[in-house]
Amino acid sequence: MLALANQQVLRDSPVSRSYSVYLGRKLLLFFLMMHGLGAFALITMGVIWRKFYVAAKVVHPHIRQEIARSGTALLPMFFFLALALGFVIVGQTVSTLARVGAGEYLGTMMVIVVVRELGPLLTAMLVLARVGSANVIELGTARALGEVEALEALGIDPVHYLIMPRVIGMALGVFSLSIYLIIGALTSGYLFAFLQGASMTPGDYFRQIADALGWLDFALLAIKTLAFGFLIAVVTCYNGLAQPLRLEDVSRVAVRAVTQGIILCVTLDAFFIILYAIT
Amino acid sequence: MNPTSPEPLIEMQNVTVSAMRDDSFVVLKKVDWKVVPGEFWVLGGPQYSGKTDLLMLAAGLVSPVEGSCRWMGMENVSTGDARLAGRLRMGLVFQGGQLFNRMSIAENVALPIRYRDNLEADQVAPEVAGLLDAMELSFCAGSKPMQVSANWRSRVALARALILKPEILLLDNPLSGLGGRHRAWLQDFLDQLWKGHPWLDNRPLTLVVTTDDFGPWQSSSRRFALLHDGRFQNLGFWMDVAQSSHPGLPELLHETP
Numbered sequence: 346m347l348a349l350a351n352q353q354v355l356r357d358s359p360v361s362r363s364y365s366v367y368l369g370r371k372l373l374l375f376f377l378m379m380h381g382l383g384a385f386a387l388i389t390m391g392v393i394w395r396k397f398y399v400a401a402k403v404v405h406p407h408i409r410q411e412i413a414r415s416g417t418a419l420l421p422m423f424f425f426l427a428l429a430l431g432f433v434i435v436g437q438t439v440s441t442l443a444r445v446g447a448g449e450y451l452g453t454m455m456v457i458v459v460v461r462e463l464g465p466l467l468t469a470m471l472v473l474a475r476v477g478s479a480n481v482i483e484l485g486t487a488r489a490l491g492e493v494e495a496l497e498a499l500g501i502d503p504v505h506y507l508i509m510p511r512v513i514g515m516a517l518g519v520f521s522l523s524i525y526l527i528i529g530a531l532t533s534g535y536l537f538a539f540l541q542g543a544s545m546t547p548g549d550y551f552r553q554i555a556d557a558l559g560w561l562d563f564a565l566l567a568i569k570t571l572a573f574g575f576l577i578a579v580v581t582c583y584n585g586l587a588q589p590l591r592l593e594d595v596s597r598v599a600v601r602a603v604t605q606g607i608i609l610c611v612t613l614d615a616f617f618i619i620l621y622a623i624t
Numbered sequence: 625m626n627p628t629s630p631e632p633l634i635e636m637q638n639v640t641v642s643a644m645r646d647d648s649f650v651v652l653k654k655v656d657w658k659v660v661p662g663e664f665w666v667l668g669g670p671q672y673s674g675k676t677d678l679l680m681l682a683a684g685l686v687s688p689v690e691g692s693c694r695w696m697g698m699e700n701v702s703t704g705d706a707r708l709a710g711r712l713r714m715g716l717v718f719q720g721g722q723l724f725n726r727m728s729i730a731e732n733v734a735l736p737i738r739y740r741d742n743l744e745a746d747q748v749a750p751e752v753a754g755l756l757d758a759m760e761l762s763f764c765a766g767s768k769p770m771q772v773s774a775n776w777r778s779r780v781a782l783a784r785a786l787i788l789k790p791e792i793l794l795l796d797n798p799l800s801g802l803g804g805r806h807r808a809w810l811q812d813f814l815d816q817l818w819k820g821h822p823w824l825d826n827r828p829l830t831l832v833v834t835t836d837d838f839g840p841w842q843s844s845s846r847r848f849a850l851l852h853d854g855r856f857q858n859l860g861f862w863m864d865v866a867q868s869s870h871p872g873l874p875e876l877l878h879e880t881p
Contacts, residue, residue: 400739495722497685499736499784500712506739589645 385583389512392504411514415476416521423522427529435534443543452553464527466614469573472519473606477581481602484585485595512578519574569617573610580606633792634659634682639691644680651677655856664818665832666841668876669851675834679796683716715785715793721777723769730765733783758823759783775806792830838876
């Protein structure tokens with residue numbers, strides 16, 4: 346709460362003409378935000394651990410709804426995206442590599458570009474834009490209208506009732522959609538390459554990709570996508586719920602949450618790149 | 625504990641209260657207040673005198689800045705499950721109702737009991753229907769809160785607070801914005817609750833209401849307190865109020881139409 350109060354004071358203070366003061370203030374705000382986010386993430390994990398089975402008949406239907414919202418409901422969009430990604434990137438890469446005689450690098454290239462990077466990151470960005478922003482607005486409005494205090498007054502833990510379903514739903518949603526996107530993009534990519542006259546057979550194509558995939562790719566893909574989903578949910582819920590809001594603040598906070606989500610997802614992705622490099 | 629004096633439900637000693645939305649802003653100082661079972665308290669004060677903030681503190685939604693606040697027998701419980709468990713024994717009705725707009729009225733009323741007892745909606749349906757019927761709300765059970773008038777919404781908020789059969793009920797400015805018929809109904813219903821309503825198995829309910837007008841709450845058996853200039857003043861019963869020369873009182877005694 347202190348971190349939140351400090352953030353508000355810093356944001357409301359007049360803008361300085363000095364660049365160093367401006368930079369210092371931004372840096373301080375960043376550290377306060379990270380402190381608040383970290384605490385919120387830990388509280389959320391603690392609640393999931395301790396209360397997953399509490400009031401299951403009320404809360405578990407919410408978890409299923411959130412999985413549908415962050416996963417199933419986005420499938421048509423991801424089907425289209427997989428086609429587009431296959432056409433724009435995979436198809437062109439396959440046909441170009443085949444044309445210049447570098448077909449043997451295809452598997453490695455696809456695993457690095459699509460499986461490790463593009464699939465998870467693109468999924469995270471789209472879920473953030475589609476569901477994360479809606480999360481901030483829903484929770485921010487509920488907070489501004491006093492519904493969160495009403496929950497507390499009724500003996501209902503808001504983190505358990507409002508946050509836990511969203512965190513689980515988003516983590517599983519990003520994980521599942523990433524898998525679908527990767528499979529769809531790789532398949533449609535080959536189809537487009539085939540239509541462009543690439544001489545590679547489907548068997549060769551998928552064998553190369555399978556050979557390039559190691560157990561680490563599967564493990565890190567699962568960890569990374571679950572972490573992206575968790576991160577997006579925590580950032581959006583933190584911004585919507587963890588601070589007192591007025592209705593007029595909600596749109597501004599939604600923009601801030603999406604920006605923070607993008608920055609944190611890209612930072613986490615960079616961390617995974619380092620992890621891939623050292624393993 | 626003396627068996628003849630029941631344990632207070634709320635007991636504040638030398639408490640400093642901050643604003644709910646800004647904990648750096650102190651609204652009340654040195655509050656000494658005790659609510660024992662069976663009392664009906666009326667807390668009066670002008671706007672921004674800290675009525676709502678004191679009520680939120682009494683409900684355990686915020687912690688005191690200073691002082692001791694014993695609450696359902698627990699000392700300054702600031703966080704955690706103990707506080708949540710304590711709230712189940714206490715009903716709170718917000719001034720605006722604070723209903724969940726995405727749920728129907730019946731779902732709003734059912735939520736606390738479903739969450740507490742881990743029940744499916746159809747398992748609590750008869751109990752919810754009974755309460756809605758007792759409060760003349762059956763006609764709008766399937767409606768969303770925004771589909772009914774503010775008068776009915778405030779009644780739904782009261783029903784939601786009563787579904788758990790609390791030991792004490794706190795109401796923030798309950799008469800505010802109500803039409804004449806609804807004001808009369810609410811005052812009569814609160815009186816029934818205080819004396820023992822069939823919904824509560826005829827057990828008398830302890831009540832605390834806030835108001836900016838003492839007029840409608842005149843009664844010889846209710847206790848009155850005044851929030852004025854950042855201080856909490858226990859005025860006593862109505863006959864003490866009538867004889868009091870406190871400078872903050874005239875503002876609260878001449879607003880009744």
